[in-house]
Amino acid sequence: MKRYVIPALTVLAAVGFVFTLWEVFVETPVQVTLGDRGQILVGQSLFFNQKIFYYHVANAFMLFAAVGTTGFCSIAYLKTRNAKWDDVALAAGEIAVMFGLVVLVTGSIWAKAAWDLWWVWEKRLTMSLLLWLTLVGYVLVRRFAGAGSERLAAGLAVFGTVAVPFIYVMVSQGDHHPQAGASGNVATLSGQMKISFWFSVLTFLFWFLALIISRVSSARAERRVRELHERAMDAGVL
Amino acid sequence: MQAPSREAELPRTTVIRVGLVRHAAQVAWKDLRVELRSRELLYTVTFFAALVVVVFTFTFPRVDKKIVADVAPGMLWVAIAFAGTIGLGRAFDREREGDTMRALLLTPAPRVAVFLGKAVAIALLMLAVAAIVAPLLALFLPGATALFDAPLPLAVAILLGTLGFAIAGSVFAAALLRVRARDVLLPVILYPILIPLFVAATRVTSDLLQTPADLDDAWYWISFLGMFDAAFLVVSLWVFESLVIE
Numbered sequence: 001m002k003r004y005v006i007p008a009l010t011v012l013a014a015v016g017f018v019f020t021l022w023e024v025f026v027e028t029p030v031q032v033t034l035g036d037r038g039q040i041l042v043g044q045s046l047f048f049n050q051k052i053f054y055y056h057v058a059n060a061f062m063l064f065a066a067v068g069t070t071g072f073c074s075i076a077y078l079k080t081r082n083a084k085w086d087d088v089a090l091a092a093g094e095i096a097v098m099f100g101l102v103v104l105v106t107g108s109i110w111a112k113a114a115w116d117l118w119w120v121w122e123k124r125l126t127m128s129l130l131l132w133l134t135l136v137g138y139v140l141v142r143r144f145a146g147a148g149s150e151r152l153a154a155g156l157a158v159f160g161t162v163a164v165p166f167i168y169v170m171v172s173q174g175d176h177h178p179q180a181g182a183s184g185n186v187a188t189l190s191g192q193m194k195i196s197f198w199f200s201v202l203t204f205l206f207w208f209l210a211l212i213i214s215r216v217s218s219a220r221a222e223r224r225v226r227e228l229h230e231r232a233m234d235a236g237v238l
Numbered sequence: 239m240q241a242p243s244r245e246a247e248l249p250r251t252t253v254i255r256v257g258l259v260r261h262a263a264q265v266a267w268k269d270l271r272v273e274l275r276s277r278e279l280l281y282t283v284t285f286f287a288a289l290v291v292v293v294f295t296f297t298f299p300r301v302d303k304k305i306v307a308d309v310a311p312g313m314l315w316v317a318i319a320f321a322g323t324i325g326l327g328r329a330f331d332r333e334r335e336g337d338t339m340r341a342l343l344l345t346p347a348p349r350v351a352v353f354l355g356k357a358v359a360i361a362l363l364m365l366a367v368a369a370i371v372a373p374l375l376a377l378f379l380p381g382a383t384a385l386f387d388a389p390l391p392l393a394v395a396i397l398l399g400t401l402g403f404a405i406a407g408s409v410f411a412a413a414l415l416r417v418r419a420r421d422v423l424l425p426v427i428l429y430p431i432l433i434p435l436f437v438a439a440t441r442v443t444s445d446l447l448q449t450p451a452d453l454d455d456a457w458y459w460i461s462f463l464g465m466f467d468a469a470f471l472v473v474s475l476w477v478f479e480s481l482v483i484e
Contacts, residue, residue, distance in 0.1 A: 078477060078480050081480070130430060130433055133430040134430040134431060136430075137426045137427050137430050140423065140426055141423055141426070141427060144418065144419045144423065145414070145417035145418055145419060145420075145423055146417050146418040146419075147417075148416045148417055149417050151413065151480055151481050151483070152410070152413045152414065152417065152427075152481060155409065155410070155413060155477045155480075155481045156410070156427050156431070158473060158477055159406060159409075159431045159470070159473060159477075160430070160431050162469050162470065162473050163431045163433075163434055166434035166462070166465075166466050166469070167433070167434055169462065170433075170434045170437050170438065170462070
């Protein structure tokens with residue numbers, strides 16, 4: 001089944017990407033905030049630079065999905081010691097680093113356009129950066145620590161998860177980042193913007209699933225080869 | 239995981255609990271005795287920390303009374319963090335060189351006791367570092383003597399800060415014993431997860447350097463440090479056993 005699922009998801013993501021480009025840049029109007037009398041409030045409108053929102057937020061959704069998967073699977077791995085969980089944690093960790101890079105770069109570009117600052121030390125940005133740094137550490141451990149690093153990396157993911165509420169309390173600067181929650185601008189998107197946004201999320205979800213399924217199966221294959229090699233060594237074949 | 243032995247079924251919980259503290263104290267005392275014989279870590283690591291402070295005073299040459307509250311806390315905690323990282327690596331390398339970590343884990347003491355003993359020994363080393371670095375900063379930087387106007391919050395903050403560092407550090411330094419590239423991977427793992435600790439500790443130190451000292455805020459961040467340490471201690475007790483396998 002995997003033989004068909006990965007190409008199918010990749011094709012869906014590719015088609016979806018082209019389609020959302022069309023939707024976002026051609027079909028969707030630029031964002032303006034209207035006053036009481038229907039006039040455009042220049043100070044509160046984002047105009048064209050709101051376009052990056054469709055990519056920034058969709059990637060952020062995937063980042064948090066991947067981070068949550070890594071944390072959950074690492075805890076499950078330490079608890080059950082079943083290597084299946086570890087494969088998923090590794091795959092999600094690497095993918096989270098990639099999506100995190102996209103989120104930080106697009107966010108920085110947007111911040112420069114909208115606030116005239118490349119970076120602000122406020123809650124959401126600080127939290128994303130620290131989570132991303134922890135995940136880069138996770139991937140570095142997996143890549144360079146050699147054999148026996150699985151538990152170590154899982155421990156790092158558990159500690160990183162525990163640190164999250166402390167980071168949230170720690171940052172005193174208020175949350176003036178646009179809200180993604182119920183009262184924020186994702187829920188209050190109007191008409192065409194909502195359609196474009198959810199198409200973008202769906203596209204990146206297909207991409208996320210294609211990546212994670214292929215990475216999990218390659219991690220599983222790597223592990224099987226390693227185990228076979230060890231068994232051959234034990235049997236004296238190698 | 240080993241099968242539960244017959245003894246474990248006997249009602250000995252109180253004995254075991256007393257045993258945990260006693261075993262941890264024995265491990266810590268063993269480390270301290272090894273250290274006191276050579277004083278290798280004590281001399282090299284505290285001297286290294288002093289050098290970090292000296293380098294800071296040269297690389298930030300124009301610190302005056304107005305900005306000392308912004309600069310000195312960072313110097314103090316960066317020096318402690320760097321010295322702690324080096325001390326941790328060296329302390330556990332010592333066990334690896336003698337191949338004594340395995341022996342330590344094979345003793346009938348619970349592994350959690352080994353972890354606690356190690357963490358206490360490292361925390362004591364880092365306290366010695368802080369005892370050198372903090373007066374040195376007060377000596378070199380104008381206005382930094384205000385740090386010692388409220389000795390109690392400063393001492394509690396340093397105690398909790400070094401303890402939190404030692405707790406997380408001991409888990410990962412012990413787990414890194416078996417893998418490659420451990421020198422550089424220790425800070426790569428530790429610093430991202432310890433950022434809340436560094437932030438809280440520098441806030442306390444900065445509050446004490448304000449004129450007048452902002453003691454309410456200092457105690458708020460001290461309680462933050464206490465909760466952070468408690469959370470990390472619980473996680474460490476849970477994961478240490480599964481991370482450190484021989």
